[in-house]
Amino acid sequence: MGGTSVCRVSVIATESLSKRYPRVTALDRLTVDIGPGVTGLVGANGAGKSTLIKILLGLAPASEGSAAVLGKDTAREGAAIREQVGYMPEHDCLPPDVSATEFVVHMARMSGLPSTAARERTADTLRHVGLYEERYRPMGGYSTGMKQRVKLAQALVHDPKLVLLDEPTNGLDPAGRDEMLGLIRRVHTDFGISVLVTSHLLGELERTSDHIVVIDGGKLLKSQSTRSFTQTTTTLLIEVTDSDAHPDGADALRTALTAAGVTPVAEPDSTPGAARLVVVEADEERVYDTVRDTVADLGLGMVRMEQRRHRIAEVFQENRTEAAS
Amino acid sequence: MSTPTPTPTPSPTPQTATARIHNIGYRHYDGPRLGIPYARLSLFTHSLRGAYGLGRSARSKILPFALAAIMAVPALVMVAVAVTVGMNSLPIGYTEYALFMQPIIGLYLALAGPQLVSLDQRYHTLPLYFSRPLEHADYVRAKAAALAAALFVFTAVPVVLLYIGALLAKLSPADETLGFGKGLLFSAVFSVLHAAIVLLIASLTPRRGFGVAAIIGALTVPYFAVTSVQFVVAEQGSGSLDSVGWLAMLSPGSLLDGFQGALLGGTTEFPHQYAPSGAMGAGYLAVIAGVTAVCYVLLLRRYRKAGL
Numbered sequence: 190m191g192g193t194s195v196c197r198v199s200v201i202a203t204e205s206l207s208k209r210y211p212r213v214t215a216l217d218r219l220t221v222d223i224g225p226g227v228t229g230l231v232g233a234n235g236a237g238k239s240t241l242i243k244i245l246l247g248l249a250p251a252s253e254g255s256a257a258v259l260g261k262d263t264a265r266e267g268a269a270i271r272e273q274v275g276y277m278p279e280h281d282c283l284p285p286d287v288s289a290t291e292f293v294v295h296m297a298r299m300s301g302l303p304s305t306a307a308r309e310r311t312a313d314t315l316r317h318v319g320l321y322e323e324r325y326r327p328m329g330g331y332s333t334g335m336k337q338r339v340k341l342a343q344a345l346v347h348d349p350k351l352v353l354l355d356e357p358t359n360g361l362d363p364a365g366r367d368e369m370l371g372l373i374r375r376v377h378t379d380f381g382i383s384v385l386v387t388s389h390l391l392g393e394l395e396r397t398s399d400h401i402v403v404i405d406g407g408k409l410l411k412s413q414s415t416r417s418f419t420q421t422t423t424t425l426l427i428e429v430t431d432s433d434a435h436p437d438g439a440d441a442l443r444t445a446l447t448a449a450g451v452t453p454v455a456e457p458d459s460t461p462g463a464a465r466l467v468v469v470e471a472d473e474e475r476v477y478d479t480v481r482d483t484v485a486d487l488g489l490g491m492v493r494m495e496q497r498r499h500r501i502a503e504v505f506q507e508n509r510t511e512a513a514s
Numbered sequence: 515m516s517t518p519t520p521t522p523t524p525s526p527t528p529q530t531a532t533a534r535i536h537n538i539g540y541r542h543y544d545g546p547r548l549g550i551p552y553a554r555l556s557l558f559t560h561s562l563r564g565a566y567g568l569g570r571s572a573r574s575k576i577l578p579f580a581l582a583a584i585m586a587v588p589a590l591v592m593v594a595v596a597v598t599v600g601m602n603s604l605p606i607g608y609t610e611y612a613l614f615m616q617p618i619i620g621l622y623l624a625l626a627g628p629q630l631v632s633l634d635q636r637y638h639t640l641p642l643y644f645s646r647p648l649e650h651a652d653y654v655r656a657k658a659a660a661l662a663a664a665l666f667v668f669t670a671v672p673v674v675l676l677y678i679g680a681l682l683a684k685l686s687p688a689d690e691t692l693g694f695g696k697g698l699l700f701s702a703v704f705s706v707l708h709a710a711i712v713l714l715i716a717s718l719t720p721r722r723g724f725g726v727a728a729i730i731g732a733l734t735v736p737y738f739a740v741t742s743v744q745f746v747v748a749e750q751g752s753g754s755l756d757s758v759g760w761l762a763m764l765s766p767g768s769l770l771d772g773f774q775g776a777l778l779g780g781t782t783e784f785p786h787q788y789a790p791s792g793a794m795g796a797g798y799l800a801v802i803a804g805v806t807a808v809c810y811v812l813l814l815r816r817y818r819k820a821g822l
Binding site for chain 1: 539540541542543545546547548549550552553556557560569570571574633637638639641642643644645646647648649
């Protein structure tokens with residue numbers, strides 16, 4: 190990268206990039222410019238995410254247009270790009286009879302790191318992704334969460350400038366998903382590595398990404414910063430514990446709040462756990478006090494109280510209806 | 515982006531496991547990146563070790579080393595006999611030993627071939643290789659070289675034992691050294707041809723079992739077919755036995771047998787101990803080179819679209 194410019198440097202830039210297979214068009218004149226930070230690439234299955242990654246790694250030629258990664262042309266400088274980019278595939282890619290340490294060391298050497306450096310970096314990276322004693326055991330016995338961590342570690346072990354993560358939360362339970370998303374966030378904030386993360390779930394990227402690119406049918410639907418997608422609203426989310434006196438704490442709180450003059454609104458979200466959330470419109474300061482006092486009076490424990498942000502999904506849906514009309 | 519917390523000084527007496535400090539900040543790597551040739555060499559050594567189960571579980575070391583040991587036993591027995599009895603030549607030629615032990619070599623290849631390439635396909639590890647600077651051709655080159663080297667070690671060790679034995683038995687050093695050199699040369703040719711064929715077969719299936727069966731089949735069926743036809747032709751044919759020599763080109767085992775018989779001064783297992791001419795030997799060498807090249811090109815094609 191030409192390091193002198195202080196203004197926004199593009200990490201990934203595509204210019205009317207198209208990829209046509211005999212029967213389908215995977216990418217259709219896609220023009221995006223992605224800067225440093227965490228970028229979410231959102232699209233349904235078959236939207237062209239994987240094809241884009243292949244082209245960015247210089248492994249598939251574009252039918253038309255061009256792409257550059259870290260300022261290098263994907264058509265001519267594939268090997269140079271792959272030296273500075275890490276890739277975490279969507280599917281399982283770990284041999285079961287090898288330990289995480291041996292595997293990641295091997296992958297580090299495949300990226301050109303000398304043996305000693307490969308060992309040091311492997312120990313560091315596995316620790317950073319949260320794998321400790323179990324790294325000496327064969328990977329066949331790992332949980333999905335641990336396997337995902339090893340996959341992330343092998344993408345980071347050579348200290349790339351950019352990592353491409355293909356559906357890293359696939360197959361994880363909600364807790365594992367949150368941990369992985371937190372880890373991805375840290376890859377940028379703590380490690381200073383830019384991230385392109387794909388998902389077909391809009392919701393999970395909104396907390397993690399600085400920038401969201403939405404593609405559909407190989408076409409660019411939207412590219413903008415997450416902040417503009419998800420400004421804070423006046424909606425307040427409250428989660429409380431249950432107690433012996435109130436076996437359903439959320440319900441008891443709703444009733445009590447209604448009595449106190451703050452009417453909870455129905456939670457439209459169909460995500461699991463929505464029943465445990467109490468949602469109120471906090472348009473006035475006193476609502477916060479009322480909520481606090483009501484919870485205290487009921488003797489419930491407050492798990493969280495947070496301002497709700499706009500969901501990208503809402504923006505996305507708006508955008509689709511606009512596009513359709 | 516920098517380390518968020520200064521690392522506290524560890525207490526002079528580390529008492530418990532919980533006293534460890536995990537939060538050391540991320541460190542960037544600014545050391546050398548050695549590029550494709552180094553990666554290729556690393557893949558070669560890794561695969562060569564893998565062909566003997568090194569760097570894998572203890573269980574995967576048993577078979578390769580057991581087979582290597584079996585491979586050496588007849589050589590040791592022959593050496594022992596030659597030394598004690600005081601023969602004036604070894605009971606077997608240096609170039610004939612690998613041919614004599616073909617079933618064991620076949621088993622080893624059926625084990626090592628799929629180990630080197632099928633597993634990368636079965637566990638989808640290929641995308642991880644190809645998302646790195648390594649090109650597809652580098653992968654093929656490293657794997658083929660690794661299998662050839664593994665097989666060379668496998669076949670050359672007994673030849674070395676024979677040579678040491680011959681020297682201990684005080685056989686003519688000049689003759690034995692020449693024979694030993696030819697033996698090593700033969701091991702090399704044997705290894706290159708077999709590595710190319712076996713790797714191609716193994717690369718066609720991610721299933722290890724299929725690979726094992728297909729490799730054993732490809733090495734034995736044509737060999738037995740060729741040998742039987744050779745004997746039928748030799749019994750019925752009148753006059754020249756040249757058709758026996760031509761037939762030998764149709765299986766890897768008989769091809770190599772003919773090659774060492776014609777060019778390296780060995781004795782063939784062909785009917786009536788038919789000795790192919792030098793011209794026939796050149797033909798064998800051409801076929802060996804051709805088959806190796808075709809297998810290699812097919813391997814490159816097989817991997818051209820692989821990965822991701």
